[in-house]
Amino acid sequence: MIAVKQLFKSFGNHNVIQDMSFSIEEGAIVGLIGPNGSGKTTLIRLMNGIIASSSGGINIAGFSPNDNGNDIRSISGTMTENAGLYEHMTGRDNLNFFSSLYNNISQARIDELIQLFHLEPFIDRKVGTYSTGMKKRLDLAKVLLNRPKILFLDEPTNGLDPDGIRLVLSYLKQLNQQEKTTILICSHVLEQLETVCNRYIFIENGSKIEEGTRQELERKYLHEIHLKIKGVFPNVIKTSFQLVPN
Incomplete structure (x- = not known):
């Protein structure tokens, strides 16, 4: 791919x-x-x-x-660190606008993404009022419009x-x-x-x-774990565990 x-x-x-x-x-x-x-x-x-x-x-x-x-x-769909959304428009208007850039995005697809990302409570509010999390969810819906x-x-x-x-x-x-x-x-x-x-x-x-x-990297780099336990006593107990790859 x-x-x-x-x-x-x-x-x-x-x-x-x-x-x-x-x-x-x-x-x-x-x-x-x-x-x-x-x-x-x-x-x-x-x-x-x-x-x-x-x-x-x-x-x-x-x-x-x-x-x-x-x-x-x-x-493909690309989501940048800063959401590429129009903040003076509602969430729904943003999705409608970006869907118009494609040839075959149906209203059903827009509604499907609104439901998938649980956007219903704020989809008709202006994006400028959204929290960071709301904007991320709307931006994900935007980049998924064209499947x-x-x-x-x-x-x-x-x-x-x-x-x-x-x-x-x-x-x-x-x-x-x-x-x-x-x-x-x-x-x-x-x-x-x-x-x-x-x-x-x-x-x-x-x-x-x-x-x-993760398994390949752990086998290559993770060989020993050092554990330190500190309690109310001044002494520090030190121990270690040797990892044996599967």
């Missing part, structure tokens, strides 16, 4: 993406993990065809972003409280199970994605530093 091979992207003399290679199977949920400024957003823009790569190759469902950006965007085969999500849980994080991630897991949507989630917080992702790609300074499933 997604293949990135020896990808480079530079802005002037600054290398933002360096020799990046990975692949994502159809129907997978993959976490792209890295600190702020590591190149996650740039990578999504490259895969969308919003910006062109300097060298290397990207294949998205048989299309090259450099040559077929419109084709890729027609089968995309691929979702690119840039920090979808940023600014949410713990309940909001669980709610958004549960929607994504449900969507993946029901429609087999391939999902790439960018985040700088690994622990938030542990319940939804089946694979992880770690990047830093524009380079891939590791990838694998």
Whole structure:
């Protein structure tokens, strides 16, 4: 579904993406993990065809972003960190407006997404009055209007409280199970994605530093746990456990 091979992207003399290679199977949920400024957003823009790569190759469902950006965007949905919504319009008006950009979005699809994301209580209010969590849910509904085969999500849980994080991630897991949507989630917080992702790609300074499933990474890096217990007594009990891979 997604293949990135020896990808480079530079802005002037600054290398933002360096020799990046990975692949994502159809129907997978993959976490792209890295600190702020590591190149996650740039990578999504490259895969969308919003910006062109300097060298290397990207294949998205048989299309090259450099040559077929419109084709890729027609089968994908992208959610940026800041919701691309019109705040002076109601939630419903936003969905109606964005659905008009496609040829075949029915009112039934809009109503289905309103129900899926529990938007009914505030869908007819202006988006400027929404909380961060409400905006995230409406933005997710927006990017799902055309039933995309691929979702690119840039920090979808940023600014949410713990309940909001669980709610958004549960929607994504449900969507993946029901429609087999391939999902790439960018985040700088690994622990938030542990319940939804089946694979992880770690990047830093524009380079891939590791990838694998949780089990693969644990077998490779997690060999010993050190446990310290401190009570009312001055002494500290130290113990350790050796992990034996299955």
